[in-house]
Amino acid sequence: MRALTFAQYGPPDVLEVTDIPDPHAAAGQIRVAVRASGLTPSDCRLRAGLFRHLFPLDLPYALGVDAAGVVDEVGSGVTGVRPGDAVFGMIDLTPGLVGGANAEYAVLSAWARKPDALSWEQAGGAAANVETATRALDRLEVGSGTSLLIEGAAGGVGTVAVQLAVARGATVIGTASARNHEFLVELGATPTAYGAGLGERVTALAAGRVDAVLDCAGSGSLPDLVRLAGNPGRVVTLADMNAAEYGVHLTRLTGPDADRQAVEGLAVAADLAQQGRFTVPVAGVFPLENAAAAHQLSETGHARGKIVLTP
Ligand SMILES: NC(=O)c1ccc[n+]([C@@H]2O[C@H](COP(=O)([O-])OP(=O)(O)OC[C@H]3O[C@@H](n4cnc5c(N)ncnc54)[C@H](OP(=O)(O)O)[C@@H]3O)[C@@H](O)[C@H]2O)c1
Known part of the structure; x- marks a missing residue:
């Protein structure tokens, strides 16, 4: 599948869209065909190598921790969701530095139904925040x-x-x-x-x-x-x-002082969105091929709302 990766640390132009092996849903997970995914400021720091001494990455590294899309694989033990359902969610962040959602397919370990009130872009940038x-x-x-x-x-x-x-x-x-x-x-x-x-x-x-x-x-x-x-x-x-x-x-999800991952918030936000009480302001939508511009916008430190990538 096509995924946003970098093979060396550096400025936004080290980003490239490359082919990496398709991921698959393990027990308790689902896989989605991604319609939109989120960019976080941490992605820019990872790419720039700011964490390289504390947490060296296996390069090339695939970016992205949340996405919205259509379910196409359901892992064992998962109930209440079927192929074809529209969901938004996030990958399991508790093992540490893992990514891969800025791609054609993403494996999610927590998700909720995508509310009709949120566009694909809004839902794609919702879960981690x-x-x-x-x-x-x-x-x-x-x-x-x-x-x-x-x-x-x-x-x-x-x-x-x-x-x-x-x-x-x-x-x-x-x-x-x-x-x-x-x-x-x-x-x-x-x-x-x-x-x-x-x-x-x-x-x-x-x-x-x-x-x-x-x-x-x-x-x-x-x-x-x-x-x-x-x-x-x-x-x-x-x-x-x-x-x-x-x-x-x-607050963080890894390390000795880690907090519990509050994934129940996804369904709460989805319900609020359906009631017209919650939305996801989107600062910009960029195709994966133009992810360098998305990273540049994030690095201004003044994005209004969420930056979203589309596969
Ligand atoms: N610990 C965790 O689990 C966790 C999870 C997610 C994110 N984070 C971190 O949390 C931070 C925020 O993430 P984000 O995605 O919300 O970032 P973001 O979308 O880039 O938001 C940056 C915001 O900060 C405001 N800002 C800039 N300079 C400021 C200043 N001196 N004082 C107060 N506000 C200022 C900007 O507002 P104006 O444009 O109005 O100036 C802008 O809206 C990042 O460092 C991110 O890495 C941590």
């Missing part, structure tokens, strides 16, 4: 009446986290650059700028009460975010590698 946002919101015990601050709310994970938190009954303040403020209002958050003066702005908007903070940016603002929450235990970061220094939990 829904899982991540659900995992973080669960850890923060976000529920009805929670006053939640999301740092970096206009990106792939942030846009999903805003909507899932609002659906739980939380009140959400989201940070973004000014051009994204109206966009955040449409998603249900009260927008404000990130950067200098954040504490004063958020304190005023939240009437002095911030119950929980989700940092989707990893931009170094944890000291401010901890001050706002009043306790490092009320802050979770997705991306700040200095989290431990501030007593903050860095």
